[in-house]
Amino acid sequence: MNEQTGSEQTIALEFTLESMDFVRAGEASGKVKQYLKKLGFKPEAVRRAAIAAYEAEMNVIIHATRGIMRVEISHDRIVILLEDEGPGISDIEQAMREGFSTAPEAIRELGFGAGMGLPNIKRCADEMDLRSVPGQGTRLKIIITNAQA
Numbered sequence: 001m002n003e004q005t006g007s008e009q010t011i012a013l014e015f016t017l018e019s020m021d022f023v024r025a026g027e028a029s030g031k032v033k034q035y036l037k038k039l040g041f042k043p044e045a046v047r048r049a050a051i052a053a054y055e056a057e058m059n060v061i062i063h064a065t066r067g068i069m070r071v072e073i074s075h076d077r078i079v080i081l082l083e084d085e086g087p088g089i090s091d092i093e094q095a096m097r098e099g100f101s102t103a104p105e106a107i108r109e110l111g112f113g114a115g116m117g118l119p120n121i122k123r124c125a126d127e128m129d130l131r132s133v134p135g136q137g138t139r140l141k142i143i144i145t146n147a148q149a
């Protein structure tokens, strides 16, 4: 984890994510949650940011090869950006549908693959932008606004 404080009082956090790393799974989003709590953001905003970050983190770990999560925290806004290398998503609209999942059996046995992660992120986020180049990777931006208590 890298931590920086810039002149405009933006805190930037950065985490690397590895495919199928179930040992560290949830660590990045867990740290983001602790950070936001410590900084005194609204509990409701912390909860939404933490859920969205967790689902996005798990998607990189489960569906991609490797990725990076960057979080920018300013006085009332949380921006969570995930960029990964991997198979990408050929049909974003389909991927956004509740219940759609390409997770294989072994992943479902671990309790993932209900196809609820992306719809859940959309519900939690004030703004969400999902883009992908099939065969290359995926970029997901999640913004939580009015987050300060």
Ligand SMILES: Nc1ncnc2c1ncn2[C@@H]1O[C@H](COP(=O)(O)OP(=O)(O)OP(=O)(O)O)[C@@H](O)[C@H]1O
Residues within 6 Å of the ligand: 055, 059, 060, 062, 063, 064, 084, 086, 087, 088, 089, 095, 096, 100, 101, 102, 103, 111, 112, 113, 114, 115, 116, 117, 118, 119, 138
């Ligand atoms: N970062 C990603 N790279 C490649 N494919 C992805 C990525 N994120 C999501 N997808 C695709 O979109 C589908 C839907 O994602 P979503 O998070 O909604 O469900 P899931 O991960 O399959 O299951 P759940 O999140 O409920 O455990 C995935 O099954 C996968 O095909």
Ligand SMILES: [Mg+2]
Residues within 6 Å of the ligand: 055, 058, 059, 113, 116, 117, 118
């Ligand atoms: Mg998911």
